[in-house]
Amino acid sequence: MRTRALLLAAALVFAGPVVADEAVAVFAGGCFWCMEPPYDELDGVNSTTSGYTGGHVANPTYQQVVRGDTGHYESVKITYDPDVISYAELLDVFWHNVDPFDAGGQFCDRGSSYRAAVFYLTPAQQAAVRESKARLEETFGRPVVTQILEADIFYPAEDYHQNYYEKNPVRYKFYRWNCGRDARLETIWGGTE
Numbered sequence: 027m028r029t030r031a032l033l034l035a036a037a038l039v040f041a042g043p044v045v046a047d048e049a050v051a052v053f054a055g056g057c058f059w060c061m062e063p064p065y066d067e068l069d070g071v072n073s074t075t076s077g078y079t080g081g082h083v084a085n086p087t088y089q090q091v092v093r094g095d096t097g098h099y100e101s102v103k104i105t106y107d108p109d110v111i112s113y114a115e116l117l118d119v120f121w122h123n124v125d126p127f128d129a130g131g132q133f134c135d136r137g138s139s140y141r142a143a144v145f146y147l148t149p150a151q152q153a154a155v156r157e158s159k160a161r162l163e164e165t166f167g168r169p170v171v172t173q174i175l176e177a178d179i180f181y182p183a184e185d186y187h188q189n190y191y192e193k194n195p196v197r198y199k200f201y202r203w204n205c206g207r208d209a210r211l212e213t214i215w216g217g218t219e
Contacts, residue, residue: 056132
């Protein structure tokens with residue numbers, strides 16, 4: 027357990043500083059380009075970082091991760107002010123931006139690196155995600171396959187992936203539309219608000 031605590035401390039160092047009034051959430055929802063925008067627009071979210079977590083290779087590259095043999099998930103690390111926005115609210119945004127019934131990836135992105143998962147950092151986060159997943163299963167009447175995993179070292183992705191939707195808005199919008207993400211999200215979530 028001590029080793030795990032040291033690894034998590036190292037993960038925060040790799041991922042950048044966290045100030046005293048900030049908390050961290052880590053979510054994997056398919057392409058990390060598409061997971062930054064919903065959080066960046068929220069009051070209380072201080073930053074989002076695209077990256078890789080959950081694997082067994084140190085300092086993985088994008089090419090290694092998408093080949094699928096590192097065990098990593100494309101993910102987003104969110105630093106936020108818990109006095110402004112709660113973890114439960116971040117979870118709600120997460121669920122509404124993934125297909126919780128797809129175990130093989132997300133939307134047009136297939137393979138292990140594109141699976142959806144919530145990486146909890148505290149027992150409170152673990153309990154919150156388990157409760158929210160159970161509520162979804164009750165609402166939809168079917169199993170939610172999104173994984174709930176203990177947080178691991180988070181490696182920030184290469185610079186060109188960070189804020190891709192702002193740096194390359196036309197390419198990003200075309201990719202998102204062509205991938206069918208919004209159409210599928212509307213099919214799943216359109217009547218559940």
